[in-house]
Amino acid sequence: MTPTDATATAGSAPPAPRITAAGRRTRDRIVRTAAELMFRKGVAGTSIPDVQQAAKVSASQIYHYFGDKSDLVRAVIRHQIERTLEGQRPLLDRLDSFEALRAWCDEAVEVQKRRNCEGGCEIGSLASELVETCELMRGELVAAFDRWEAPIREGLRRMRETGVLVADADVDHLATAMLAAVQGGLLLTQVRRSPEPLRAATDAAIGYVETFAA
Amino acid sequence: MTPTDATATAGSAPPAPRITAAGRRTRDRIVRTAAELMFRKGVAGTSIPDVQQAAKVSASQIYHYFGDKSDLVRAVIRHQIERTLEGQRPLLDRLDSFEALRAWCDEAVEVQKRRNCEGGCEIGSLASELVETCELMRGELVAAFDRWEAPIREGLRRMRETGVLVADADVDHLATAMLAAVQGGLLLTQVRRSPEPLRAATDAAIGYVETFAA
Helix, strand or coil, X not given: CCHHHHHHHCCCCCHHHHHHHHHHHHHHHHHHHHHHHHHHHCCCCCCHHHHHHHHCCCHHHHHHHCCCHHHXXXXXXXXXXXXXXXXXXXXXXXXXXXXXXXHHHHHHHHHHHHCCCCCCCHHHHHHHHHCCXXXXXXXXHHHXXXXXXXXXXXXXXXXXXXXXXXXXXXHHHHHHHHHHHHHHHHHHHHHHCCCHXXXXXXXXXXXXXXCCEC | CCHHHHHHHCCCCCHHHHHHHHHHHHHHHXXXXXXXXXXXXXXXXXXXXXXXXXXXXXXXXXXXXXXXXXXXXXXXXXXXXXXXXXXHCCHHHHCCXXXXXXXXXXXXXXXXXXXXXXXXXXXXXXXXXHCCCCHHHHHHHHHHHHHHHHHHHHHHHHHHHCCCECCCCCHHHHHHHHHXXXXXXXXXXXXXXXCHHHHHHHHHHHHHHHCCEC
């Protein structure tokens, strides 16, 4: 809730709740716009004035919600991991069989085909650009990858519990290998403009998990 | 050979060859310096004046060897893939057994431990930042990854020829999966500051290759 937002919605309804909702919408629009710009032009290539112009907000609105660019970038990371996980649901939340693992990877490959293998991974690109900038940023990236890895590990754990995988299968290790394959596969698929690297990488990761089949 | 280099070495020896060698040294120093800066601060965060100052050269020297920043960045990609491959030799050139694959991956993990898992992959970072900038740049990155993948594929091919792998093992597919695992593993290792993701990713890739053992 800011003077700016109050101004923007002034006179249209009971002040407090409407202003809060409007404030939230403004904040969301800033984050979505920043995320789009940073995905296309990189974080370094996206200035606060760029975001301001594209989101049609004032500088004071941006600085009200985000103390500085670093704050905004961290909100962008959270937004992008949220969108990435959302896009992979419901498959991501039910990785409890080899068929489910394959369906999830097939869908990831299809998404790349639909995009002509352009753009790469929203989170991977942010990670590569930002990981060495500061510990706060790296912490945000660690949290993002942890959120992505959790449902993969959870699915593998259920496979172990239901006897699909052997009892001593290390699901932490397998989930990390799976996420790494997706990340490396997405980068090579982006560079080569071919779905084959992502296909090869995920085939390999699933093939490795299969060596732990009970 | 440039007027600037001629000036730099004037009067010290028979002109032509000395000037050429000096020119090459100057060019190499510019590329090495740019590569170091771009590795630490990103390509977007490294200006021509930054390179000029750090390499102790004039702007005209940089623009003599490199028409523009894009030319210099492409030379940096070539320099970094060269260094990356050099750093992995002789292991990389003899990946013709499971022991050799494991030794190569072990060494990659050890390198990350010695670096405290900081910095990530020189080529992967450049790829992530530059792949969408233009087709010329993407072509340079494709060439870099192709150069890296070639000795992996060659090793796997020898494993197939010597009967270590089954006759119908698809060495192109396996080599791509291996390179993707290294890339994804390096990124997660960098973000988490832990060698475990690279270890997990390469264990998985080798474990997958093992499913094609004769």
